[in-house]
Amino acid sequence: MKNLVVFGTESHPKLTESICEHLCLDIGRVELSKFSNGETSVRIKQSVRGCDVYIVSPASGQVNDHLMELLIMISACKTASAKKVTAVLPVFPYSRQPDQKFSFSGAPLSDLQDAVVPCKKQTGYHPWIAQSGTLVADLLMCSGADHIITMDLHDPQFQGFFDIPVDNLFGRPLLKHYISLNIPNYHNAVIVSPDAGGAKRATAIADALGLDFALIHKNRRHEYGTSLMLVGDVQNKVAILIDDLIDTAYTLVRAAEFVKEHGASKIYALVTHCVLSGDAIERVKLSCIDKLIVTNTAPQTITPSGCFDIIDVAPTFAEAIRRIHNGESISILYDHNQVWV
Amino acid sequence: MKSATIIGGGSHPELLHLISNRLGITPCDVSLKRFANGETSVEIRESVRDKDVFILQSGSSTVNDSLMELLIIISACKGGSAKRITAVMPYFPYSKQSKMRKYRDAITARMVANLLTVAGVDHIITLDLHASQMQGFFTRPVDNLYAEPNIAEWIRRNVDDWEEAVVVSKNPGGAKRVTSLADTLNLDFALINTDRQRSSHFSQNFEDSIMDETEATETHVTNCSVYLDRPRIHTAKYLLGHIIDDEEIITTPASVCSEDYAQEVNLYSQGGCPSDDDEEENIMSASIYAERMITLVGDVNGKTALLIDDTIENPTAFIVASEHLVKRCGAKRVIVIGTHGIFQNKCLKDLQSCEYIEQIVVTNTYPIKPQAVLECDKLTVIDISGVLAEAIRRTHNGESISFLFKKAF
Numbered sequence: 001m002k003n004l005v006v007f008g009t010e011s012h013p014k015l016t017e018s019i020c021e022h023l024c025l026d027i028g029r030v031e032l033s034k035f036s037n038g039e040t041s042v043r044i045k046q047s048v049r050g051c052d053v054y055i056v057s058p059a060s061g062q063v064n065d066h067l068m069e070l071l072i073m074i075s076a077c078k079t080a081s082a083k084k085v086t087a088v089l090p091v092f093p094y095s096r097q098p099d100q101k102f103s104f105s106g107a108p109l110s111d112l113q114d115a116v117v118p119c120k121k122q123t124g125y126h127p128w129i130a131q132s133g134t135l136v137a138d139l140l141m142c143s144g145a146d147h148i149i150t151m152d153l154h155d156p157q158f159q160g161f162f163d164i165p166v167d168n169l170f171g172r173p174l175l176k177h178y179i180s181l182n183i184p185n186y187h188n189a190v191i192v193s194p195d196a197g198g199a200k201r202a203t204a205i206a207d208a209l210g211l212d213f214a215l216i217h218k219n220r221r222h223e224y225g226t227s228l229m230l231v232g233d234v235q236n237k238v239a240i241l242i243d244d245l246i247d248t249a250y251t252l253v254r255a256a257e258f259v260k261e262h263g264a265s266k267i268y269a270l271v272t273h274c275v276l277s278g279d280a281i282e283r284v285k286l287s288c289i290d291k292l293i294v295t296n297t298a299p300q301t302i303t304p305s306g307c308f309d310i311i312d313v314a315p316t317f318a319e320a321i322r323r324i325h326n327g328e329s330i331s332i333l334y335d336h337n338q339v340w341v
Numbered sequence: 342m343k344s345a346t347i348i349g350g351g352s353h354p355e356l357l358h359l360i361s362n363r364l365g366i367t368p369c370d371v372s373l374k375r376f377a378n379g380e381t382s383v384e385i386r387e388s389v390r391d392k393d394v395f396i397l398q399s400g401s402s403t404v405n406d407s408l409m410e411l412l413i414i415i416s417a418c419k420g421g422s423a424k425r426i427t428a429v430m431p432y433f434p435y436s437k438q439s440k441m442r443k444y445r446d447a448i449t450a451r452m453v454a455n456l457l458t459v460a461g462v463d464h465i466i467t468l469d470l471h472a473s474q475m476q477g478f479f480t481r482p483v484d485n486l487y488a489e490p491n492i493a494e495w496i497r498r499n500v501d502d503w504e505e506a507v508v509v510s511k512n513p514g515g516a517k518r519v520t521s522l523a524d525t526l527n528l529d530f531a532l533i534n535t536d537r538q539r540s541s542h543f544s545q546n547f548e549d550s551i552m553d554e555t556e557a558t559e560t561h562v563t564n565c566s567v568y569l570d571r572p573r574i575h576t577a578k579y580l581l582g583h584i585i586d587d588e589e590i591i592t593t594p595a596s597v598c599s600e601d602y603a604q605e606v607n608l609y610s611q612g613g614c615p616s617d618d619d620e621e622e623n624i625m626s627a628s629i630y631a632e633r634m635i636t637l638v639g640d641v642n643g644k645t646a647l648l649i650d651d652t653i654e655n656p657t658a659f660i661v662a663s664e665h666l667v668k669r670c671g672a673k674r675v676i677v678i679g680t681h682g683i684f685q686n687k688c689l690k691d692l693q694s695c696e697y698i699e700q701i702v703v704t705n706t707y708p709i710k711p712q713a714v715l716e717c718d719k720l721t722v723i724d725i726s727g728v729l730a731e732a733i734r735r736t737h738n739g740e741s742i743s744f745l746f747k748k749a750f
C-alpha cells in the first residue's frame with residue numbers, strides 16, 4: 001500500500017511486527033534511545049513526507065517512557081511533514097481511574113485500614129483522585145495526533161475526551177469466538193462479572209451466546225473489611241469470568257475463589273487487556289482459575305499452556321489500519337459476529 | 342454570603358426558590374425574554390462585578406432553549422466582570438449521549454461541555470451524571486454530587502420493611518450505581534437484564550431448561566436447607582410491553598415478527614457500545630412485535646423490590662420489569678426510584694396505571710409540571726435543594742464538599 005508507514009515504540013515490538021506482517025509491510029525504521037540524562041531520543045530514519053503514519057504503542061511496562069516515546073514520535077512525524085499521524089493504542093494509558101485507594105500489591109487499602117484500626121475516626125473527607133485520562137488525551141492531541149485507534153476502553157466516555165476521531169475497537173467478538181470454539185460444554189456455562197462496573201460488558205457476551213449471567217459485588221455491610229456477594233447461580237456449572245483488564249489480578253483471583261466456593265465446576269477467565277504486574281502470574285497459577293485467556297494487546301510474558309492461552313488481536317488492528325488508510329468504513333469491525341484471524 | 346449571587350434560568354423556578362431560601366439570599370434580578378424571531382434575550386439588572394455568580398439551570402422539555410439561555414447568561418456575567426461563574430445544573434442536558442452508541446454518532450455531552458467552557462463558565466455543579474467519567478469532558482472543575490444519601494434516607498423513613506427489601510437495577514449498565522445504594526442500606530441486590538438477541542426458537546428451549554432446573558431445585562430444597570438461600574435466575578418472555586404467560590397464544594403475524602427481528606439484529610450487530618434500555622426503545626419502536634427475554638438475576642421472592650435507575654424517561658422498561666418482578670419472581674411490591682424524573686410524553690400516566698408499581702419516587706432535579714404531580718398519587722418528589730444549596734455555600738466559602746457524598750440534606 002502506497003504512503004502507508006507503521007512504526008512501533010519499544011512497548012510491544014511483536015505486535016507491531018505482526019500487524020505489519022498482516023499488511024505486507026516492512027516495519028518503519030526508527031531509532032529509539034535514551035540520552036545519559038534519561039531523556040528519550042527519537043530519530044525517524046526514513047522519509048514520511050506526505051505519508052499516512054501509524055504508531056503502535058500500547059501502555060505496558062515502563063508506561064511513562066513509552067508514552068513519551070509515542071508523543072515525541074508523533075511530533076517528529078508531524079515536523080517531518082507527515083500527512084496524517086494515527087496513534088494505535090491497544091491498551092490506553094492511564095485509562096483506569098480507581099474509586100478507592102490501592103496498596104502496591106493491589107489489595108484494597110480499606111481492608112487493611114479497617115482491620116488494623118477499627119476505631120479510626122471518620123473525618124468525612126472524600127479523597128480526590130486525579131483523573132489522568134483527560135490529561136493523556138490532551139497530551140496526544142497537543143503532540144499532533146490526528147486519529148486514535150484503541151480497543152476496549154475501560155469507559156466508552158473516553159472517546160469524548162478527544163477532539164479528534166477515536167476508533168474504539170471491540171475485543172468482544174474475539175472472546176465470543178474463543179468461548180464457542182475452545183471451551184467444552186460452553187452451552188451450560190455461566191458468564192460471571194467480577195465487579196458491578198463490568199456487568200454491562202458481561203451481560204452483552206452472555207446475551208450474544210445465550211448463556212446465564214451472574215455478578216459479584218463487594219458487600220460492605222460488615223463493620224470490618226469487605227466481603228463478596230454473588231448474585232446468580234453457578235452451582236455445578238462452568239464459570240467464565242469476563243473482564244477488560246487484568247493487572248495485579250487481585251480482583252479476578254478473589255472472584256475466582258468466591259465462585260469456586262459457590263460450587264462452580266470449572267473456572268475460565270477471559271480478559272481483553274493483560275498486564276500482569278508484580279507477582280500476578282504466580283497468583284493466577286496458584287488460584288482457582290483453571291485457565292486464563294487473554295489477548296496480546298500488551299506484551300505477554302506467559303506462554304500458551306494448560307493454564308494460559310493467548311488470542312491474537314493483530315489481524316483486527318491490521319484490518320482497521322487498512323480500512324482507515326483506504327478511507328473505507330470500519331463499521332464491519334463493530335459486527336460482533338465477525339472475527340478477523 | 343456577601344459577594345455571592347444566584348441567578349435562575351427559566352427552566353426550574355421552583356428549585357431556585359427553594360435554594361435561595363436555604364441560602365438566605367435573594368436571587369439576582371434578571372429579565373429573560375424571547376424576541377419575536379425566537380432568539381433568547383437576557384438582561385441582568387444588578388451589578389455582578391467581582392461577584393461569585395451561581396447560575397441555576399436544569400435540563401427541561403425545551404432543552405435547547407434552556408441550554409442557549411444558560412450560555413447567554415454565562416456570557417453576560419462574563420461581560421459584566423463577574424469574578425467567578427458557576428453553572429449549577431442538577432440534570433445535565435444530553436447526558437445520555439456521552440458515548441458513541443453507534444458508529445458515527447456524535448458525543449453531544451462533550452460538545453455541551455465545550456460550549457459551556459467557551460461561554461466562560463469557571464465551575465460546574467451537577468448531580469448524578471449518567472456516567473461519572475463525563476467529568477473528563479471538562480477542562481473546568483466539576484462537582485458531581487449524589488442523590489443517593491437522600492434516596493437512602495427516604496427509603497429508611499418511608500418503606501416500612503426496608504430492612505428486608507431488595508435493590509434491583511433496571512439494566513446491567515446501572516449495576517455500579519445500584520450496588521452502591523445496596524451497600525449504603527445493607528440490602529440485597531438483584532439485576533434485570535433484557536436480552537435483545539435471542540431467537541424465539543432458542544427461547545423455547547431455554548424455558549424448558551429453566552423448568553428442569555426448577556424441578557431440580559425443588560428436589561434439593563426437600564433434602565438440604567443450604568439451598569434455601571441460593572439466588573435463582575428468573576426468565577420470562579415479553580411482548581408489546583407485557584409479560585407473556587407460557588400458555589398465552591400469540592396472534593402476531595409471523596412475517597411481521599421475522600422482519601422486525603431481522604431489523605433488530607441488524608441494528609444491534611452494527612451498533613457500537615451496548616445500549617441502555619431507554620435509548621434502544623426509542624429507536625426500535627418499529628420492532629414492538631419482537632419477542633424479548635427479560636431475566637432477573639437474584640431473588641426478590643416475598644420482598645419489596647426497589648427498582649432503581651438514574652432517570653425515569655420511558656415507562657415501558659419499568660412496567661415490564663415491575664410486572665416480571667411481581668408476577669414471575671414473587672416480589673411483594675415494587676417501588677420505582679430514580680434521581681431525574683423526566684417523564685416523557687405519557688410516561689407518568691402509564692406508570693400510574695400499572696398495577697404492579699406501588700410508588701414512584703424521584704427528586705426535584707428536573708421540573709415536573711404541577712398538574713402531572715396532582716394527577717399521579719403514586720408520585721413522590723424528594724427535595725434535594727438542600728444538597729445543592731450546601732454545595733453552593735461550600736463552593737463559595739472554599740470549603741470541602743466531601744461531606745455531601747455521605748450525608749442527606
